[in-house]
Amino acid sequence: MRALGNIxxxxPFLGFLNALxxxxxxxxxxxxxVAAPIGLGLMQLGKFFLAPFGHEMVASKDALPNQEVNPTWKTYSTVIMILWLPLGLILAIATVIQVVALFITIIGIPVAAALAKTVGTMFNPVGKVCVSSEMAAEIRRKAAQTQLAVN
Incomplete structure (x- = not known):
């Protein structure tokens, strides 16, 4: 089913151009x-657009919890993210409009669902990585277990 969704x-929807x-x-x-944090996130989003069915975008701190992040890089990424905010908002709104337009067509509903997963990444691509759906499910499961242990 994933292969059919990616095809x-x-x-028909030229997703490879979007990825490129x-x-x-x-x-x-x-x-x-200067814009390296955004560029790295957009490259991960481009990787996601190559095969959106079977992949998800997650925060890199969730995908790689043991990786140390330089505090200077983290601060710089936050500043760049704030500067990206107006353009990211425009891209997120454009993506939502595209999703709504795809939902109008019957054949576009699965594509719209895959594209809807990218709205948050369009708004804020800093610190996001593309992972398989299985890995994303495992990340969510571990987060839920941690939440249960805290409560």
Whole structure:
């Protein structure tokens, strides 16, 4: 079913172009060094757009909990994220409009559901990674166990 969804995403709806543009934009932003946190997130989003069925975008701190983050990089990423906010808001709204338009067509409903998963990443791509759906489910399960242990 995932393969059929990915084929549907790429051929009638040209998802590979979306993946290419997002990845190239992320690469260009990363090369500028100034916008590297956004560029890295957009490159992960481009990777997600290659196969949206069977993958999810999660926060890197959840996917890689043992990885130490430099406090300077974290502060810099926060500042860049605040600067990205207006453009991210526009991209998120455009994605929501695209999702609504796809929901109008019957064949576009699965594609709209996959695209709807990216709205949060469009709004804030900093610190997001593309992982398989199984890994995302495991991350959610561990977070739920931690929440239960705290309560």
């Amino acid at each position: 549907l995403w790429h051929f 543009f997002t990845y190239v934009l992320g690469l260009l932003l990363t090369v500028t060094v």
